[in-house]
Amino acid sequence: DQQVKQNSPSLSVQEGRISILNCDYTNSMFDYFLWYKKYPAEGPTFLISISSIKDKNEDGRFTVFLNKSAKHLSLHIVPSQPGDSAVYFCAASGRAGSYQLTFGKGTKLSVIP
Amino acid sequence: SQTIHQWPATLVQPVGSPLSLECTVEGTSNPNLYWYRQAAGRGLQLLFYSIGIGQISSEVPQNLSASRPQDRQFILSSKKLLLSDSGFYLCAWSITGGGGEKLFFGSGTQLSVL
Numbered sequence: 001d002q003q004v005k006q007n008s009p010s011l012s013v014q015e016g017r018i019s020i021l022n023c024d025y026t027n028s029m030f031d032y033f034l035w036y037k038k039y040p041a042e043g044p045t046f047l048i049s050i051s052s053i054k055d056k057n058e059d060g061r062f063t064v065f066l067n068k069s070a071k072h073l074s075l076h077i078v079p080s081q082p083g084d085s086a087v088y089f090c091a092a093s094g095r096a097g098s099y100q101l102t103f104g105k106g107t108k109l110s111v112i113p
Numbered sequence: 114s115q116t117i118h119q120w121p122a123t124l125v126q127p128v129g130s131p132l133s134l135e136c137t138v139e140g141t142s143n144p145n146l147y148w149y150r151q152a153a154g155r156g157l158q159l160l161f162y163s164i165g166i167g168q169i170s171s172e173v174p175q176n177l178s179a180s181r182p183q184d185r186q187f188i189l190s191s192k193k194l195l196l197s198d199s200g201f202y203l204c205a206w207s208i209t210g211g212g213g214e215k216l217f218f219g220s221g222t223q224l225s226v227l
Contacts, residue, residue, distance in 0.1 A: 036218075101157075
């Protein structure tokens with residue numbers, strides 16, 4: 001049973017345009033969500049997170065939106081740059097003290113110059 | 114600042130051989146430590162986590178084991194590797210804040226079992 005789903009395995013976007021990566025979850029106990037970026041043969045790096053008490057968190061070009069009623073979150077990258085090309089993982093966890101992050105399968109973003 | 118070291122970067126091992134992957138963290142005390150695996154075409158799967166020396170929790174039954182002999186050292190082992198153990202292994206440490214755990218990953222080990 002996949003509790004965190006990233007239904008788009010890949011996404012291509014023109015440089016300068018907006019990239020929107022989507023993530024759905026099924027476990028209503030999740031209340032903390034994170035996005036990670038991964039280049040080939042490297043470990044994932046933390047991008048941005050959001051707590052369930054918020055519906056939006058912004059950090060530079062990256063914004064994460066959370067829709068709790070729909071159990072859906074999205075990562076917006078504006079403007080997209082070629083260096084953003086990577087695999088993006090959505091992750092979720094329960095309350096603080098829950099040590100397990102549940103990851104989606106990832107979405108490969110290609111930003112075309 | 115905190116850093117995490119994981120080695121080796123790549124490893125090719127025959128079926129039935131033993132395995133030892135090591136991970137160390139610098140710049141922090143009593144971190145939570147994790148081993149994840151990414152198999153081909155799949156997401157990141159939590160294998161083990163540890164909240165202190167000698168305290169290991171296993172999330173998935175398998176022929177792998179983990180140990181934490183020192184506060185900032187985490188070791189992943191196997192006595193006999195299987196073909197299905199191939200994958201990209203990631204060590205991570207975490208801090209608690211902002212509502213949940215934030216993980217920081219090492220650079221990973223690509224393990225190929227032949």
